[in-house]
Amino acid sequence: xxxxxxxxxxxxxxxxxxxxxxxxxxxxxxxxxxxxxxxxxxxxxxxxxxxxxxxxxxxxxxxxxxxxxxxxxxxxxxxxxxxxxxxxxxxxxxxxxxxxxxxxxxxxxxxxxxxxxxxxxxxxxxxxxxxxxxxxxxxxxxxxxxxxxxxxxxxxxxxxxxxxxxxxxxxxxxxxxxxxxxxxxxxxxxxxxxxxxxxxxxxxxxxxxxxxxxxxxxxxxxxxxxxxxxxxxxxxxxxxxxxxxxxxxxxxxxxxxxxxxxxxxxxxxxxxxxxxxxxxxxxxxxxxxxxxxxxxxxxxxxxxxxxxxxxxxxxxxxxxxxxxxxxxxxxxxxxxxxxxxxxxxxxxxxxxxxxxxxxxxxxxxxxxxxxxxxxxxxxxxxxxxxxxxxxxxxxxxxxxxxxxxxxxxxxxxxxxxxxxxxxxxxxxxxxxxxxxxxxxxxxxxxxxxxxxxxxxxxxxxxxxxxxxxxxxxxxxxxxxxxxxxxxxxxxxxxxxxxxxxxxxxxxxxxxxxxxxxxxxxxxx
Numbered sequence: 001x002x003x004x005x006x007x008x009x010x011x012x013x014x015x016x017x018x019x020x021x022x023x024x025x026x027x028x029x030x031x032x033x034x035x036x037x038x039x040x041x042x043x044x045x046x047x048x049x050x051x052x053x054x055x056x057x058x059x060x061x062x063x064x065x066x067x068x069x070x071x072x073x074x075x076x077x078x079x080x081x082x083x084x085x086x087x088x089x090x091x092x093x094x095x096x097x098x099x100x101x102x103x104x105x106x107x108x109x110x111x112x113x114x115x116x117x118x119x120x121x122x123x124x125x126x127x128x129x130x131x132x133x134x135x136x137x138x139x140x141x142x143x144x145x146x147x148x149x150x151x152x153x154x155x156x157x158x159x160x161x162x163x164x165x166x167x168x169x170x171x172x173x174x175x176x177x178x179x180x181x182x183x184x185x186x187x188x189x190x191x192x193x194x195x196x197x198x199x200x201x202x203x204x205x206x207x208x209x210x211x212x213x214x215x216x217x218x219x220x221x222x223x224x225x226x227x228x229x230x231x232x233x234x235x236x237x238x239x240x241x242x243x244x245x246x247x248x249x250x251x252x253x254x255x256x257x258x259x260x261x262x263x264x265x266x267x268x269x270x271x272x273x274x275x276x277x278x279x280x281x282x283x284x285x286x287x288x289x290x291x292x293x294x295x296x297x298x299x300x301x302x303x304x305x306x307x308x309x310x311x312x313x314x315x316x317x318x319x320x321x322x323x324x325x326x327x328x329x330x331x332x333x334x335x336x337x338x339x340x341x342x343x344x345x346x347x348x349x350x351x352x353x354x355x356x357x358x359x360x361x362x363x364x365x366x367x368x369x370x371x372x373x374x375x376x377x378x379x380x381x382x383x384x385x386x387x388x389x390x391x392x393x394x395x396x397x398x399x400x401x402x403x404x405x406x407x408x409x410x411x412x413x414x415x416x417x418x419x420x421x422x423x424x425x426x427x428x429x430x431x432x433x434x435x436x437x438x439x440x441x442x443x444x445x446x447x448x449x450x451x452x453x454x455x456x457x458x459x460x461x462x463x464x465x466x467x468x469x470x471x472x473x474x475x476x477x478x479x480x481x482x483x484x485x486x487x488x489x490x491x492x493x494x495x496x497x498x499x500x501x502x503x504x505x506x507x508x509x510x511x512x513x514x515x516x517x518x519x520x521x522x523x524x
Contacts, residue, residue, distance in 0.1 A: 039205070040414075042127040042174045043134035046422030049347075049384035052340040058348065061286065061341070065293035068249075069100040074298040078253035081260070085305045100298065106349070108301035111308045114350040116268065118175075119238045121227050122204035122498065127174050129240075129268070129313070129386055130352040134420060136413050137175035137208070138167045139357075139393035139401050140242065143182040146364070146395060146402040148485055155181035155401065157191070161198050163393065165495045166406055166488065168203035172413035173392065178208030178242065180393070181401040187521035192216040193512045196223050200508065204498040209239040209267065214257035217241070219515060221265050226507045237268050237311050240387065244317075245273040245295040247280035251302075259299070263306035270354050270387065271299040272315030276328055277335070279321050285337045292316050292338070293345050300351065313387055314346035315354035328397045330359040331372025336379040343383040356380025357390030358409040361397045365405040365481050369395065373409065381416050407484035407491075411463050418459045428453070462487060 053061070075097050076082040083093050089108070092099040115130030127135045145155045163180035167173045176199050183191050192210035199207035200223065209220035220241075225233045232238070241262045243255050251259075259269050273295040275281045281288040296314050303312045318338040319328045339355040346353035359376040362369035373394070380388055392409035395402040423429075434449030444450050450457075463483050465472055472478075 038171065039125060039174075040171045040417055043136075043417055043420045044128075045132045045134055045381075045384065045420045047382075047420060049343065050340060050382040051344050052337055053344055057341075058344060061289050061293060061345065062348075064286075064290040065297065066102050068290060068294040069105065069297060070102055071099070072249065073097040073099040074295065075250045076256055076302075077250060079256045082251075082256050082302065085302070089305055098298070105297035105301040108304040109297070109312075109349060109351065111304050112300065112312050112351060113309065114352070116237050116311045116352075118206045118240060118268070119228070119232075119236050120204055120206045121200065121500075125174075125205045127206050129237075129311070131386075132384075133386055134381065134384075134388065134416075135174040135206075135386065136172060136388050136391035136416075137240075138163060138173060138177040138180050138406065139390050139398075140177060140208075141179050141182065142394075142396075142399050142401040143184060144396070144400045145181055146400050146404070148403050148489060152363075152400065154184045156185045157183040157194055157198075159183065159401070160195060161202055162403070162492060163401060163406065164198050164202045166403075166410075166491060167392075168205060168498070169491050169495060170392070170410040170413070172417045173205070173410060175206045175208070175240075176203035177389070178210075178240075187523055189213075189519060189522040190516050193219060193223075193515055196220050197508055197512060200227055201500060201505065202497055204500075207239065209241045209262065211241050211243060211255065211258040213254060214261050217258040217261035221261065221267070223508060223511060224267075226511060227504055234266055237266060240268045240270055240313070242315075242389070243269045243271050243299065245271070245299055247273045247275055247295060248291060249295060251299055256302075259303060260306050263303040263310040263312075266307065266310055268311040268313060269300075269303050270313040270315040270389075271296050271303075272317050272354060275316060275318045275338070277318070277320045277338070278323060279326070285334055285341065288318070288338050289341045289345070292318075292342055297349075300349075312351065313354050314342070314349060314351040315387075316342045318342070318355065319359065328361060330361050330397065331375035336375065339379055339385075340383050343385060347384070352386040353384065354387040354389060355383065355385050356388055358392055358394055358405075358412065359390060359398075360394065363396050363400075365395065365402060365408055365484070369405060370408075374412070377409075377412060377416060381420060403488045404481045404484040407488045408463060408480060411461050415459050415461075 077096050086098045087093045090101060090104055118127045118129050120126050144152055145159045146152050159181050160183045164176050167176040186194055210216040220239060224238050228238050243259045246252050262269050273292045275288060277283055277288050281291045300312045303310045318335040319330055320332050320334050322329055343353050356376055358373035360369040360372035391413055393401045393406035395405050431449055434444060434447050437447050438444050463480055
């Protein structure tokens, strides 16, 4: 199931996109971080986290979560092994509902790592998860796309490949993601094979695995082992995998099954309650945080029953609903407060944290999409989020992957990357020589310090138009959506796949063909 729709290991490195470094435009793109230039490394934040709860508030939420775990319990549905494991660990199992003695989940989580490396097939693209690191990944799960011709339609495998390519080329995107859209033109029981292959073939950044059935998780592991080798996969993390709780307070057979596969193979699980406050959780921030913490404690600690030391993330997807229509709403204050608080709770547990992205309810990349996404994305960075899903391309409450929105969002990610660097206090940045040179009443445009630093002094967007009205008019009065459309087309036109060992590629294709031949097509 996806959010909202709810449903050194390898030879060779990445090659630069064709045309990189050619001419002034490419140099500008490289400087701004906005064009298909070199990938930027994962963010290492130099700014403080913004916190909304004091110690008394945090302890209150933790006590309430312990009460929920002990008195109300969490259901692990239709999985006898999970129930037996909990019973053996000391939990009180009544039917499919598990009641947790105070402190049990926290004790189990002591073996979960607070930091780990998420390996890419190109080691230069490895990402760090935890601590002061932030990693951006694209939109996940939409069944529809809004294409470059302006049509809203069901997604195809070609769309999937295109979004993987764009994520590979986006400098401030640190992962190619997972289900960047749902390719409905491929049978349900086989599409995961094409999706995982696309991540491996068309990008060399870290990728996510399939979670829609345990056997599809097994296929992800098998394909990862073809790329990285058996021993490497068993001893390192090469996939992050989204495990949604069916809030309120249920883990179903599909999610538990996928979790068990990945945890057994030392692959990271992102335990994310799916929260639409007022529907899947209480309408209040404190009540929602209590439920989120209880669900994460239960699900995350279960990974340690499967394999002690398996990496796991404290995740949440938080939104609210319109109390008039019941529709999800985004970019509003309450979900931001939930995410800020959840980030604090994650740090107290010593677990990496996932939330946020560029979320909006708008149907097109308009002003509503912009302000809702900006509200969510700024909160995401300031909360101290380690893994950011839905960082680019999200539209229509997660039902649509948009090419134009992807390009606008990835530009914003470049700004977030710059923001996270904090304030440079080096001797050069103090600029005292410049202040002395210019003195009162002059200007800094021609001074030596400005000439030495102007190329990197400010983030420059490849999409925003800051020219005069007359210049904008002469150039066709283009809105940002039109400029984003043109940039997406240009990137896809100039895309060049990163190197993949032909022997590995052939082995992957053979595995996929064998697996597809072993089962009839299924579209449900």
